[in-house]
Amino acid sequence: MAPLKPQPLAAWAIFGIAAGFFTIPLIATVIFSLSMKRNGWSFEAYRIVLSDSSFIAAFGYSLAQAIAAVLISTLLIVPAAYWVRLYLPAMKQWVEFITLLPLVIPSIILVFGYLRLYNSASWLPLTSNARSTDALLSFGYVTLAMPYLYRTIDAGLRAMDVRTLTEAAQSLGAGPLNILIRVILPCLRGSILNGAFLTLAIVMGEFTLASLLDRPALGPYLQLIGANRAYEPAALAVIAFSLTWFCMGFFQYFSNWRRGV
Amino acid sequence: MTTGSSFLELVSVQKSFGQTLVVKDFSLTVEKGEFISFLGPSGCGKTTLLRMIAGFETTSAGAIRMAGVDVTGKPPRERQIGMVFQAYALFPAMNVFDNIAFGLKIAKWNRRQIADRVAEMLSLTQLEGLSHRFPFELSGGQQQRVALARALALRPQILLLDEPLSALDAKIRVSLREEIRQLQRKLGLTTIFVTHDQEEALSMSDRIVVLDKGRAEQIATPHQLYNAPASPFIAEFVGKLNRLTMVRGAPHTGELDFDGLKVTANSSLHGGHEGARLIFGLRPEAIAFGEGPAGANRLSAIVEDVDFLGSILRLKLRVGNEILFMDQFNNRRNLIPERQAQVEVYFMPEDLMLLDESAGTA
Numbered sequence: 001m002a003p004l005k006p007q008p009l010a011a012w013a014i015f016g017i018a019a020g021f022f023t024i025p026l027i028a029t030v031i032f033s034l035s036m037k038r039n040g041w042s043f044e045a046y047r048i049v050l051s052d053s054s055f056i057a058a059f060g061y062s063l064a065q066a067i068a069a070v071l072i073s074t075l076l077i078v079p080a081a082y083w084v085r086l087y088l089p090a091m092k093q094w095v096e097f098i099t100l101l102p103l104v105i106p107s108i109i110l111v112f113g114y115l116r117l118y119n120s121a122s123w124l125p126l127t128s129n130a131r132s133t134d135a136l137l138s139f140g141y142v143t144l145a146m147p148y149l150y151r152t153i154d155a156g157l158r159a160m161d162v163r164t165l166t167e168a169a170q171s172l173g174a175g176p177l178n179i180l181i182r183v184i185l186p187c188l189r190g191s192i193l194n195g196a197f198l199t200l201a202i203v204m205g206e207f208t209l210a211s212l213l214d215r216p217a218l219g220p221y222l223q224l225i226g227a228n229r230a231y232e233p234a235a236l237a238v239i240a241f242s243l244t245w246f247c248m249g250f251f252q253y254f255s256n257w258r259r260g261v
Numbered sequence: 262m263t264t265g266s267s268f269l270e271l272v273s274v275q276k277s278f279g280q281t282l283v284v285k286d287f288s289l290t291v292e293k294g295e296f297i298s299f300l301g302p303s304g305c306g307k308t309t310l311l312r313m314i315a316g317f318e319t320t321s322a323g324a325i326r327m328a329g330v331d332v333t334g335k336p337p338r339e340r341q342i343g344m345v346f347q348a349y350a351l352f353p354a355m356n357v358f359d360n361i362a363f364g365l366k367i368a369k370w371n372r373r374q375i376a377d378r379v380a381e382m383l384s385l386t387q388l389e390g391l392s393h394r395f396p397f398e399l400s401g402g403q404q405q406r407v408a409l410a411r412a413l414a415l416r417p418q419i420l421l422l423d424e425p426l427s428a429l430d431a432k433i434r435v436s437l438r439e440e441i442r443q444l445q446r447k448l449g450l451t452t453i454f455v456t457h458d459q460e461e462a463l464s465m466s467d468r469i470v471v472l473d474k475g476r477a478e479q480i481a482t483p484h485q486l487y488n489a490p491a492s493p494f495i496a497e498f499v500g501k502l503n504r505l506t507m508v509r510g511a512p513h514t515g516e517l518d519f520d521g522l523k524v525t526a527n528s529s530l531h532g533g534h535e536g537a538r539l540i541f542g543l544r545p546e547a548i549a550f551g552e553g554p555a556g557a558n559r560l561s562a563i564v565e566d567v568d569f570l571g572s573i574l575r576l577k578l579r580v581g582n583e584i585l586f587m588d589q590f591n592n593r594r595n596l597i598p599e600r601q602a603q604v605e606v607y608f609m610p611e612d613l614m615l616l617d618e619s620a621g622t623a
Contacts, residue, residue: 161348167317168350168408170337172364172415182363186354 026241033234045235049225055236058221062210065134065217066203069141070196073149076142078192081153082184085162099150102143107208110140115212133213140209144202149195156191157184197247204240268293268451269314269419274323276309276475283309285475287323294449296442298462301472302498308423310472311455315421316340327418340419343412347424349404351396357383357407358392364415382410385444402433409441413448420445422454426461438465459499463487471495493616496542503543503585504616509533515610520581524558527611533618540617543608545575545588553607560585560606564598578606 036044049055084095102110118126118136126136162184169179185192210217222240226233267290276284284306291297299307312318314325316337324333332340351360361382365375383389386406396404405425412420422441426434442465445452456462462469463483471478471486471494479491490496497504510516510523515531517524517539526541552559562578562585574597576587587606589595598604 160353161350164346164348164350165352167315167337168344168346168352168411169363170317171315171342171344171421172411173338173367174363175338178367183352183354187352189354 029234029237033231033238036231045231046239049232049235049239054216054221058216058218061216062204062206062218063200065138065141066200068138069145069203070149070192070199072138072142073145073195073199074192077146077150077153078185078188079180081150081157082162082180085154085157086166096150099146103147107140107144107206108212110143111209111212114140127213130215133215137209137213137215137217140213141199141203141206144206144209145195145199148198148202149192152191152195152198153188156188160187197250200247201244204243267291268295268328269453270324270326271310271314272324272326274310274313274325275321276306276313276318277321282321283475284313287475287477289470289477289480291451291453293451296445296452296454296465296467298454298456298466298469299472300456300459300462300469300499303457305472306475307455307457307472311421311423311453314419314453315342315344341415341417342419342421343415343417344421345405345408345412345423345425347427349396349401349408349428351404351407351411353396356393356395357388357399360396360407361411361414363411368415378414382414385413386410386440400433401429402437405429405437406440409444413444413450418451420450420452422452424455424457426456426458434461441465463499471498473498490542490614493540493542496614496616501545501586501588503545503548505541505543505583505585505613507539507541509535509537509539511535520583522560522581524560524613525556525610526613526615530613530615537618539615542614542616543585543612545586547608547612548578548585548587548606549589549608550604550606552605553609557607557609560608562604562606564600564602564604566600567597569597578604 033045034041034043036042080095084091114136115127116122118124120128126132165183165187166179169183174182204218205222206217207219207223211220211223222233222236225236269289269291271287271289274284274287275282287306287310289297299310301307309318313320316332316335316339320333324331326332327340352363355363358379361379362375365378370378379392383392386409388403388406388410391399391403391407396407399407405428408425425441426438429437438461444450454462454465463486466483468480468482469486470480473494479486479495481489481491486495487500490499496502505519507517507519507524510518512533512535513531515526515528517526530539560580562580564576565579565584566577568575568577569591572591574589574591576589576598578585578587585606
């Protein structure tokens with residue numbers, strides 16, 4: 001069989017088309033966001049967005065929700081994934097199936113289920129005040145983030161010899177909680193950061209849960225601005241994109257810093 | 262419950278996984294400060310036994326006592342053991358200091374005591390200056406030393422070593438096994454060592470337990486094990502062995518027929534039925550060039566092959582239809598025999614080890 005000949009021109013053409021597919025709309029959005037003033041380019045749309053106290057409040061709220069979702073998810077998923085891997089390997093396929101469910105059940109069904117279960121007339125009226133609705137929203141985000149966080153954490157556990165590390169710690173007198181906190185969790189720092197980044201990306205743009213639970217998150221704010229303004233939504237899209245890249249850089253930095261784990 | 266002077270006791274221990282019995286009615290007593298090796302082929306149950314002593318596996322039957330205390334149902338953290346694993350099992354997110362200090366922190370030693378003890382362990386295992394390194398910055402030998410220091414830091418009652426040298430290269434293995442043995446003697450620490458490497462077991466142990474199919478085939482000193490194996494399996498598993506089938510000739514003289522040649526065994530083999538087939542073992546180093554002293558069994562052999570192993574010269578000899586391996590110390594003043602050369606060799610009757618007397622009548 002003749003060896004495959006390199007096709008540099010075809011490869012570059014495919015790469016150029018793919019790169020254009022992603023970058024041209026982005027460049028157009030950036031240009032449009034800078035075109036608010038008729039007599040030249042300006043950051044006026046950005047100034048308006050960033051000086052809007054509602055944006056800052058919505059951004060802060062969603063960020064707080066994302067942090068809460070990451071913390072709750074980590075506390076829930078790390079011990080569960082560790083336990084399944086170590087003591088219940090036969091259950092692994094079932095746990096994987098359950099963690100995939102949020103991907104096949106649309107958020108609209110999830111939130112209507114929440115409203116039916118936790119409305120103010122139910123046995124657990126979580127929607128009866130703002131704080132408990134915030135908590136309900138956080139749990140909703142934990143559910144949405146579960147497929148991603150579980151997989152990143154499970155991949156992290158797969159990359160180390162969980163059983164031997166656990167046995168080594170047990171032989172040194174450590175109990176389950178100490179093993180989890182002192183041995184397993186530090187080794188999963190990269191995986192948790194990876195999952196946290198994905199959770200952040202999901203929560204910052206999420207609309208359905210926040211809107212139907214009537215909470216002042218970034219998703220409903222973006223929708224409101226998009227429906228009523230011209231240049232500001234483009235500026236918001238660029239800001240959101242920049243934040244995403246900042247988070248990726250942040251993750252990369254910390255995962256490289258994790259010192260050989 | 263206190264039982265005699267033994268420090269570790271395994272009493273009729275059994276272990277089964279489902280229907281498979283992997284350790285069968287195993288009993289052993291270990292004295293304080295003794296170095297015991299579990300030796301056997303893969304799947305013989307040696308690691309399972311060690312894991313039962315550590316508490317990582319439950320026993321299906323029997324009891325385990327440490328310093329007179331029944332620990333059979335206790336979890337590993339309550340057994341005061343130190344364990345070193347084949348895969349090092351260092352905590353990857355901790356540096357050398359924190360790895361060694363891990364058990365001490367769990368035991369709530371104060372900061373000063375921890376620093377002193379870690380420094381002592383670093384010195385003992387010759388790791389000074391590496392305390393801030395992370396496991397991935399260390400060689401295999403250094404990592405295993407850290408694992409040893411970590412296991413010893415809490416002053417365990419018993420040190421358990423699960424094939425700790427298997428992942429290391431040949432030279433490091435030899436130097437580390439000597440270090441482990443020196444440390445063990447210095448600390449007077451009761452140690453159980455699991456290995457499938459007979460050389461390691463022979464060189465390090467006070468006693469060796471040879472396991473096969475979950476059973477202890479023989480528990481003996483290395484010298485006894487090699488020179489007086491209790492079964493054909495041990496004779497063949499420990500060291501290299503020539504397996505020879507001979508036919509009993511004149512029973513009153515112990516004369517045997519070896520492929521048409523007359524050879525004699527020692528006086529303990531006089532008697533029996535003429536014509537019975539016997540299987541003997543003969544160590545390669547028991548064969549030597551020349552005619553030997555009076556009473557030696559002399560053979561004329563053809564050199565089939567010569568393996569130069571450095572300090573040892575291993576010759577493959579053909580005697581009639583039988584193949585014999587012969588080991589000689591390398592001596593630069595002696596010539597290495599040519600292939601197909603005819604040589605005269607001998608062995609003493611007492612070097613023949615009877616492996617099987619029930620081989621039937623010829």
